[in-house]
Amino acid sequence: MKCLVYLLIVGMTASFSARAQPRPPAISSPEVHPDHSITFRYFSKKAGRVTLSGEFLKAPVAMTRDTAGVWSVTVPPVKPDIYPYSFRVDSVQIADPSNTYIFANERFKRSIVDVPGDRPLVHSLRNVPHGKISYRYYKSGTLGTTRPLLVYTPPGFDPNGKTRYPVLYLIHGGSDTEETWTKVGRAHLIADNLIAEKKAKPMIIVMPYGNVRPAPMPDFTKDMVNDIVPFIESSYPVLKESRGRAVAGFSVGGGQTLNIGLTHPDKFAYVCSYAPFTATDEFRKNFTDWSPDAGRLNKQLKLFTISVGTEDFLFEPVKQNIAMFQEKKLPVKSYIVPGGHTWMNCKQYLATTLQEIFQ
């Protein structure tokens, strides 16, 4: 009876906002089991074939339909982490309609499944003091528009206190958005946890929107240096010298990190690049036939890291970039780890960086 009332309410609720279209029954997906196996479900009476793709799978797996039209598959236990996945319904790739957790991205729609560990992971929501993520706007003179950015402030942050905080500028991947570092990368929870353990210094993390299309992708460097940094430094109590600024980013954002950081070592003492995509005009312009003053850069850069996974499809070009920077006698520290071009890896790169910067 209670269940019936519930289904009635859920059914009515679901019908509120889209009455023109019949709504599927309430189903639970994904369902993570105690042994870390996961059941995925999708409702369709019309589909002919439904498959599951996920970054915990080597290849898509077929889902099977019951008589009520619920397609499902249970995958064997997976290593605790946060994984993107999607369904393919006949010809259509979709996010899981029953899952609120969407991969923030401009070009594909995938869902994410959080498989908790037996012990809390570095990105888990733990019982520690929590910082805040603020959604803000700034005016970009460079780009002539008002643009969004997210700002993480640490637990106990006091905008009027005497503490001046260091700032990490953290850039997403190529078709991601300013929300990807929190929604998929859980940067705020990683920071909360490492700060609580005193493994990271309390810091502000600024997550801008790094895409500046339309084409060809112009430099984001000017917007960062001339607009974002001044906006932050006029809005927050922060350290205004290079030892108080770090820049990091993933993929296209990793390439932007190298461009921004290494052309402005007077402004950023910490440059941490994750699986950088560097096949851009800006990178070629900056680093082909580049003759840096290595001695000076070695003094300016307190930390310069490049991280990449051995299964990353950019592994070879990233290795070549590391070699190029080594040839120029720059103090580059490389982290070569297992894994691919994924946000599972990306979270680990960030967790490492947070423990190394501003120390």
Added chain:
Amino acid sequence: MKCLVYLLIVGMTASFSARAQPRPPAISSPEVHPDHSITFRYFSKKAGRVTLSGEFLKAPVAMTRDTAGVWSVTVPPVKPDIYPYSFRVDSVQIADPSNTYIFANERFKRSIVDVPGDRPLVHSLRNVPHGKISYRYYKSGTLGTTRPLLVYTPPGFDPNGKTRYPVLYLIHGGSDTEETWTKVGRAHLIADNLIAEKKAKPMIIVMPYGNVRPAPMPDFTKDMVNDIVPFIESSYPVLKESRGRAVAGFSVGGGQTLNIGLTHPDKFAYVCSYAPFTATDEFRKNFTDWSPDAGRLNKQLKLFTISVGTEDFLFEPVKQNIAMFQEKKLPVKSYIVPGGHTWMNCKQYLATTLQEIFQ
């Protein structure tokens, strides 16, 4: 040439995160034209039929395919507003894969299209001072979990200053999330604009996660009164008496608003309910055979409003509720306006409320 480079970069970028699946070409959707007509596009070489549904349409319209596999349709000019829409690809209803703006909801995935006005609308991003939205967590003793909520603080907000702010507690609809009021309702921009025009008082707006399933939907009232309000009042410089507290909500959240507000008139002097869904155990328990002290409630409630659209599918039950409250001699003010059970209407209800509370 430039275009080629761009397409190459976009193509490579798009392939980064989901290499296992071939990615569609870069297409622009939705494209809002200067005359407010809109072109929607979707790429598929395999689909047999693609239709567009949207709250600016009375019925779905078919999209047509070009030789490259791009399906499209252009709809005639629509009234400037923000509208939910979706595609149906054969049997599958999906959000627009090219559009980052997703309707935050637990059960369906739709996109939203923002049709700007010739003059800025109440929810437009204007050149005015902007407040901040903070993503936070609080511990719910009632529910035994850590739960998310969003907090809007107005421009110039000073957590340590002498100003004590009034607080609006604003609840989403039945299958929405704590993000729906900002992502779809643009509550923060409506507040920014009305505060800039001095039509609304600077205030804090708290947007909790109102769903407390699993079933049957238990009362959210205790969580609000015993956990959320104390969390806010210990974290922000706020007025801690009833004239400094308002509660409002839409649909299921509108029903929660009536339950919370009218059973705690000592705590909330402003109760504003939008198209409330009231067919719940809690509502029946509270208001069947209810004999309120009308004289006292008239003194306690500085504002009690119920808003609904004449095309809302809840119009009849909402009218009955208004009549019931009138019979009990409560000071209910009703706003009966055109429109349906939509977030287009909901934004207007909020804009009205913001100008009436805390005055």
